[in-house]
Amino acid sequence: MAEKIENYRILGVDPGTNILGYAILEVNGAELKPVDIxxxxxQKLEDHPQKLKRIFERITSIISQxxxxxxxxxxxxxxxxPQSMLKLGRAQGVAMxxxxxxxxxxxxxxxxxxKQSVTGNGxxxxxxxxxxxxxxxxxxxxxxxxxxxxxxxxxVCHYYxxxxxxxxxxxxxxxxxxxxxxNPERKG
Numbered sequence: 345m346a347e348k349i350e351n352y353r354i355l356g357v358d359p360g361t362n363i364l365g366y367a368i369l370e371v372n373g374a375e376l377k378p379v380d381i382x383x384x385x386x387q388k389l390e391d392h393p394q395k396l397k398r399i400f401e402r403i404t405s406i407i408s409q410x411x412x413x414x415x416x417x418x419x420x421x422x423x424x425x426p427q428s429m430l431k432l433g434r435a436q437g438v439a440m441x442x443x444x445x446x447x448x449x450x451x452x453x454x455x456x457x458x459k460q461s462v463t464g465n466g467x468x469x470x471x472x473x474x475x476x477x478x479x480x481x482x483x484x485x486x487x488x489x490x491x492x493x494x495x496x497x498x499x500v501c502h503y504y505x506x507x508x509x510x511x512x513x514x515x516x517x518x519x520x521x522x523x524x525x526x527n528p529e530r531k532g
Contacts, residue, residue: 353379353412355448357403357470357497358491359420359436361395362387365491366403367497368410376503379410381490383498392431396438403442415450416502418458418494420473453501458494461501473497 351372358365364386368379384402386395417439420432436452443450453461460466463476474493477500478485483494 353404353410353415354414354416354499355407355412355443356495356497356502357401357409357417357436358498359399359418359432359439359461359496360386360433360491361392361431363489363491364435364439365463365489365493365495366527367492367496367499368406368412369503371503376485376500378481378496380406381485381488383490383492388494392434396434399435399438400442403439403462404446407443407446407448412448414502414506415440415448416498417443417452418498419452419454421455423485450504451502453505457505458497458501461484463502469501472496494514 351370354369354371356367356369362385364384364484365382366384367381370377375442384396384399389395389398413468417436420429420436440450442502459468459473462468462480463475465472469474470490470493474485474488477483477496480500481496485496486512
């Protein structure tokens with residue numbers, strides 16, 4: 345009896361409040377194929393709540409259009425500007441909320457883990473990540489924003505980590521209570 349090949353999609357998101365990257369990766373057994381890759385432009389929206397609303401609407405729309413099973417999202421890294429970190433965390437939270445309302449399993453990966461998974465080097469430059477994705481997936485990513493290729497890298501990272509015998513090292517959430525349990529500092 346032949347083994348059934350699993351076919352599913354992963355939504356990768358690189359959160360941002362000016363440009364948010366997204367990618368849909370189709371998995372057919374061991375074959376990976378980018379289905380859609382792009383960015384959501386938010387620079388023209390001056391009001392932060394309007395940016396968050398747009399993120400929620402676009403992510404919900406992308407999920408409805410492509411039907412992914414998983415969301416792989418880049419975790420905000422700690423920067424020097426607390427205000428920027430707060431805004432980035434909100435963008436990530438809104439993208440996660442959109443995925444939760446659509447029933448996706450969510451896994452958060454650090455930027456270093458994503459780079460390590462895709463290139464073998466956790467300190468790789470964004471351009472190196474994009475070049476490795478082009479090579480691995482046998483697609484042209486010329487002209488794509490690095491935010492979009494970072495989102496694709498998050499999806500590819502999730503694929504690799506989910507196939508790992510160790511089960512990956514991303515943080516998984518199926519609902520808000522699981523997220524808050526693992527992130528008590530984020531309780532309001």
